[in-house]
Amino acid sequence: MMENLLDDLEAFKTLIHAPPKYIVTFTHKNPDGDAIGSSLGMKGYLETFGHTVRSILPSDYPKLFDFLPGMGDVLIAEYQHDACRNAIKMADMFVCLDFNSLDRMDWLAQEMLEAKKTTVLIDHHIDPEPFADLLFSDTSASSTSELVFHLIDEMGDIERIDLDIAEKLYTGILTDTGSYRFGTSARLFSIASQLKRIGVDDYLLNIRLFNNMTEKQLRLLGHCLANRMEVLDDLSTGIIYLNRNDFKDFSIARGDTEGIVNYILMMRHIRVAVFLTEQNHQIKLSFRSKGSVSVQYLAQKYFHGGGHKNASGGSSRKSLEETIRYLKEILPEFIEKQLKYA
Numbered sequence: 001m002m003e004n005l006l007d008d009l010e011a012f013k014t015l016i017h018a019p020p021k022y023i024v025t026f027t028h029k030n031p032d033g034d035a036i037g038s039s040l041g042m043k044g045y046l047e048t049f050g051h052t053v054r055s056i057l058p059s060d061y062p063k064l065f066d067f068l069p070g071m072g073d074v075l076i077a078e079y080q081h082d083a084c085r086n087a088i089k090m091a092d093m094f095v096c097l098d099f100n101s102l103d104r105m106d107w108l109a110q111e112m113l114e115a116k117k118t119t120v121l122i123d124h125h126i127d128p129e130p131f132a133d134l135l136f137s138d139t140s141a142s143s144t145s146e147l148v149f150h151l152i153d154e155m156g157d158i159e160r161i162d163l164d165i166a167e168k169l170y171t172g173i174l175t176d177t178g179s180y181r182f183g184t185s186a187r188l189f190s191i192a193s194q195l196k197r198i199g200v201d202d203y204l205l206n207i208r209l210f211n212n213m214t215e216k217q218l219r220l221l222g223h224c225l226a227n228r229m230e231v232l233d234d235l236s237t238g239i240i241y242l243n244r245n246d247f248k249d250f251s252i253a254r255g256d257t258e259g260i261v262n263y264i265l266m267m268r269h270i271r272v273a274v275f276l277t278e279q280n281h282q283i284k285l286s287f288r289s290k291g292s293v294s295v296q297y298l299a300q301k302y303f304h305g306g307g308h309k310n311a312s313g314g315s316s317r318k319s320l321e322e323t324i325r326y327l328k329e330i331l332p333e334f335i336e337k338q339l340k341y342a
């Protein structure tokens with residue numbers, strides 16, 4: 001639940017209502033819809049007070065989000081080192097959105113810490129690291145975008161949310177909840193209703209976000225399901241992996257593999273889904289689970305990662321084959337424990 005809400009909210013309000021500042025927002029690497037939506041939504045809100053805001057992404061984003069106004073103005077740290085360094089140097093304040101640990105920022109973390117400027121963290125992941133001066137942590141929020149709306153509301157500033165900001169927050173909510181399939185609450189539906197009242201075209205946004213695959217992406221999904229999926233019936237687990245050759249054959253770009261992991265969970269007897277990709281220097285793992293089974297523990301304990309109960313991620317320095325072997329080694333005990341307490 002939200003910690004220190006009232007004190008921190010007053011302090012945040014004071015910072016926002018102060019004379020115009022230069023503010024930088026940060027989010028996590030491999031940014032998703034919520035990372036981008038909450039960053040740009042917060043940027044739009046802060047700009048209504050006359051602040052100058054730059055949004056920095058540690059790494060590039062899926063082209064899918066190009067339709068969002070202002071996407072062209074974000075700084076991408078992996079390509080724009082100097083511009084990011086300058087923005088951090090110039091900043092009076094930082095707002096971090098949608099991540100709980102500094103390693104999710106790559107090298108930006110050190111620059112941010114060295115700048116020693118007031119830092120606000122708004123996030124919905126478990127156990128945020130204590131690097132921020134003001135912390136708005138709410139693991140019951142479906143998304144950081146929902147939390148941003150809630151904070152703006154609590155500060156009495158709903159009328160500052162224009163259609164532009166509303167669409168960005170709605171995008172974050174829609175992507176992090178898989179179109180209201182998980183993480184929902186009465187508060188979320190109330191917020192969705194208010195965003196719709198502001199004028200959000202939810203039908204159009206759904207089409208833009210979910211009916212927007214290229215032929216290549218759909219064929220890649222087919223390849224994953226037909227040739228790269230292993231179902232471990234006894235462990236109620238499904239695995240899909242993509243190796244370096246697959247990346248070449250399908251010329252996979254950022255975002256092309258988004259959402260593939262969720263297909264595994266569509267099988268009725270599957271409780272845990274794992275999606276592995278062979279990257280340049282590591283194996284990236286995505287975990288999803290159904291109901292009471294927590295993949296957060298799996299990602300944190302065995303793969304230097306974390307996230308949420310039903311959606312987590314991590315990485316491995318082993319080879320793809322060794323990572324899969326290791327996964328199969330640790331799964332039986334994990335599954336047995338999880339199902340026992342389920």
Ligand code: 5GP
Pocket residue numbers: 028101285286287304305306307308311312313314315
């Ligand atoms: P995805 O599988 O979509 O990449 O990530 C699912 C969830 O796990 C997200 O909420 C994300 O924040 C979290 N996550 C993904 N990768 C990592 C990681 O390497 N470390 C941590 N701490 N969390 C991660």
Ligand code: MN
Pocket residue numbers: 034035098124142143144176
């Ligand atoms: Mn999120």
